[in-house]
Amino acid sequence: MGDLSWKDFLSQAKQFLEISQKLGDNWILEQKDSNEPNTYLKCSQKIKCRGGKDNSAELVSVEYHVVFSVSYQVPMLFFQAHRSDGSLLDVEATWRMFMPESKASDLHQILTQMDHPVLFRPFMALHPCRTAEVLKQFGKPSCNQVLTFISLYGPHVQLHLQNAYGLSQEYT
Amino acid sequence: MAHDREVLRMIWEGQIGICFQADRDEIVGIKPEPFYLMISRLSYLPLVTDKVRKYFSRYISAEHQDGAVWFDFNGTPLRLHYPIGVLYDLLHPEEDSTPWCLTIHFSKFPEDMLVKLNSKELLESHYMSCLKEADVLKHRGLVISAMQKKDHNQLWLGLVNEKFDQFWAVNRRLMEPYGDLESFKNIPLRIYTDDDFTYTQKLISPISVGGQKKSLADLMAELSTPVRRAVGCRTHGIDLHEETQLQWMSEHLSYPDNFLHLSVDYKDV
Numbered sequence: 001m002g003d004l005s006w007k008d009f010l011s012q013a014k015q016f017l018e019i020s021q022k023l024g025d026n027w028i029l030e031q032k033d034s035n036e037p038n039t040y041l042k043c044s045q046k047i048k049c050r051g052g053k054d055n056s057a058e059l060v061s062v063e064y065h066v067v068f069s070v071s072y073q074v075p076m077l078f079f080q081a082h083r084s085d086g087s088l089l090d091v092e093a094t095w096r097m098f099m100p101e102s103k104a105s106d107l108h109q110i111l112t113q114m115d116h117p118v119l120f121r122p123f124m125a126l127h128p129c130r131t132a133e134v135l136k137q138f139g140k141p142s143c144n145q146v147l148t149f150i151s152l153y154g155p156h157v158q159l160h161l162q163n164a165y166g167l168s169q170e171y172t
Numbered sequence: 173m174a175h176d177r178e179v180l181r182m183i184w185e186g187q188i189g190i191c192f193q194a195d196r197d198e199i200v201g202i203k204p205e206p207f208y209l210m211i212s213r214l215s216y217l218p219l220v221t222d223k224v225r226k227y228f229s230r231y232i233s234a235e236h237q238d239g240a241v242w243f244d245f246n247g248t249p250l251r252l253h254y255p256i257g258v259l260y261d262l263l264h265p266e267e268d269s270t271p272w273c274l275t276i277h278f279s280k281f282p283e284d285m286l287v288k289l290n291s292k293e294l295l296e297s298h299y300m301s302c303l304k305e306a307d308v309l310k311h312r313g314l315v316i317s318a319m320q321k322k323d324h325n326q327l328w329l330g331l332v333n334e335k336f337d338q339f340w341a342v343n344r345r346l347m348e349p350y351g352d353l354e355s356f357k358n359i360p361l362r363i364y365t366d367d368d369f370t371y372t373q374k375l376i377s378p379i380s381v382g383g384q385k386k387s388l389a390d391l392m393a394e395l396s397t398p399v400r401r402a403v404g405c406r407t408h409g410i411d412l413h414e415e416t417q418l419q420w421m422s423e424h425l426s427y428p429d430n431f432l433h434l435s436v437d438y439k440d441v
Contacts, residue, residue, distance in 0.1 A: 001312050036374070070373040071305045071360075088283045091294065108297035113287050115251075120370045122287045129304055129313070 002074035002132035004145050006036040009068040009075065012146040013041050019147070023164050030065075037068040038118050041146070047158050049097040059084050060097065064159050066150060067117055074131040075149045078116050078123040079157060094124050098157050111157070126153055179424050183408055184336045186213035188260050189271040192224045192243075194231060198278055204231045208271060212334055213257030213408065214428050216299075217243055217250060218289055219332055221276075228276050236278040240290055243274045249282050250274070251369055252289045253298045258433045261409055262367050296328050299429060303327065303346070306360035306430035309375075310422075311350040319345070331428045339428065346430055347423045355379055355419045360431045363395065365438060378419040388421065389414040395436060404437035 004012075013029060020027040025043070032038040044063045065078040081089040081097070089097065095107050102110065109127060116123040134152060135145055142148040151161055192207040207227050211220050218241075225241050243250045245263050264272050281288060289295045303324075307316035316324075323342045330339025349355050355378040362371040376394065380386050392402035392414065405412045407425055412434075426432050 001308050035372070070375065071309050073375075090283075090288060091290075108293055109300075112294065112297055112301070114298065114301070115253075115287060117373075120368075121284060127301060129301075129308075 002072055002135065002145075004068075004073050004075070006068055006070075009037075009146065010039060012144045013039070013066070015144055016041065016146045016150070019165055023162060025162065032118055037070055040068070040118060041066040043159075045159075049158075058097075060089065062158065064154070064157075065116065065118075065123070066146065069117070069128050072128045072132060074128055074135065075146055076117075076125060076128050076131070077150070077153050077157065077159070078125045079159075080123050088122075091124075098124075124157075126156065176420075176424055180340065181336065183425065184214065184339075186257060186408055187211060188213055188256060191271040191273045192221075192228070192276050193273060194228055195275050195277045198232050198236060200231065200233050202231070204228060206273075211256055213260070214255055215331065215334070216252060216254075216295060217256060217259075218252050218292070218295055220256075224276060229278065232278050239278040240281040240288055242277050242281050242286060244277065245272070245274055248367075249286050251286060253287055253295065254369065255427045255429070255433065257408055257427070258364075261406065261435055262364055262369065292332075299328060299331070300324060302429035302431060306426075307346060309358040309360045310346070310356035310430075312357065314350060315346055327428070343428070343430075347426075349419075355385070356422060359418050359422045360426070362431050362433050364433070364435045371433075376418070378417070378422065386418045387414065388412055388416045388418065391418055392436070396438075399441055400438045401441050402436050403439045406435050407433055 017027055017029050020043075027041055027043045030040055030042050042063065042065050044061065046059055046061050049058050049060050061082045061084070063080050066075050067078055068074075069076045081094060083089065091113050094113075095102070095104070095111065099107060099111060109129075111124060111126055113122050114125050115121065131149065131153070135142065135148060147161075147165060150159070151165070154160060187210045190209050190211055192209065194204050196203065204227070207224050209220075209224065221241070221243075229237055242252070245259075248263065250259050250263075260272060287298075289298065304313065304316050307313050319342070326338060326342045329335070330342070357377070359376045359378050361376055362373060364371045374394070376386075376391060378386055380390060388405055392405065395402040405414075412421070412425075422432055
């Protein structure tokens with residue numbers, strides 16, 4: 001279990017958002033209502049992926065959400081990927097495109113489809129079991145766990161932050 | 173206690189009568205008779221409906237034979253990863269004692285609404301992630317992570333094969349406070365207030381600030397706001413007495429995923 005409270009998540013998400021705005025990045029804060037955990041960070045991007053059944057390159061639209069987990073007290077990364085024809089990538093296609101090197105048996109414990117905790121619609125999610133442990137491994141406690149989390153977990157699913165995020169001295 | 177084991181047994185043996193009917197838009201030729209089945213409240217639709225699928229698949233076209241199967245009740249798609257008892261308690265009118273009528277579909281899976289669970293492995297993966305989440309709340313994840321893979325398998329197979337003793341031989345360890353503690357750190361809870369399957373989660377300790385064991389009345393007070401008061405609570409189809417202790421509820425009235433799935437009624441103040 002992590003030590004990030006809901007209030008800490010909110011304030012750190014807002015700090016992250018400020019950095020994003022300064023850098024001209026496209027993160028936004030979505031607020032469904034003021035209840036926990038109904039505010040989350042969101043961004044979208046298009047990526048070119050190889051991994052269709054015929055291994056052809058494909059342009060995919062991905063929407064990422066960073067949502068607070070009440071149970072684990074850590075951020076979680078959710079995403080949905082759509083093809084250019086609007087169809088949703090299913091679990092197998094998502095695995096092929098985003099984690100082509102991983103074994104299927106491992107993927108069942110790493111990346112699966114589950115209900116988004118705010119929207120209650122199907123999203124792919126990186127499992128949060130070890131997030132708290134990973135975030136604690138830093139010698140110096142992170143001043144912004146949301147930023148640290150996105151930096152560490154995002155690249156596994158093609159979400160990369162500009163290096164400039166790390167140069168914002170007041171937050172790292 | 174022996175009496176408490178009887179409670180576990182009764183919860184385990186809870187069943188729901190379901191009438192499965194075909195989607196008339198998918199039927200080729202003669203309309204099939206409905207298929208009636210008694211189903212465990214604790215299980216999941218994909219686990220217990222192989223017979224139903226085989227029966228109805230004879231009446232649909234070849235192109236839909238391999239389609240992802242899903243179910244609806246009066247137009248509401250049912251979440252395949254929710255225990256059947258939870259779906260029933262949320263959707264089935266209380267006053268209606270006839271079998272629950274569900275429609276089975278082999279096409280047009282509503283991908284934007286339902287998590288797709290095409291394989292038993294995906295459902296098992298979902299079940300294990302619920303267990304881990306529950307244990308993180310109760311014991312900081314220490315009990316589930318100390319278990320071996322064969323223990324996890326035994327929980328899953330006990331559930332799939334509806335074997336009470338097999339399941340509880342392992343689940344017992346998840347239902348004891350850790351070490352010399354008297355209670356869980358937090359109670360794994362999912363609180364439903366509407367019939368749309370959304371739920372609320374909160375960190376709820378079973379012990380009050382003054383060191384007393386909390387009861388359901390205490391939980392309902394925590395869930396109440398100045399404008400909306402929690403007035404009733406049910407799970408497994410029964411209304412719960414407000415003096416019931418939360419720790420006891422968690423140990424004895426949880427589903428096999430180790431969560432208390434509670435429907436809470438509110439009244440505007």
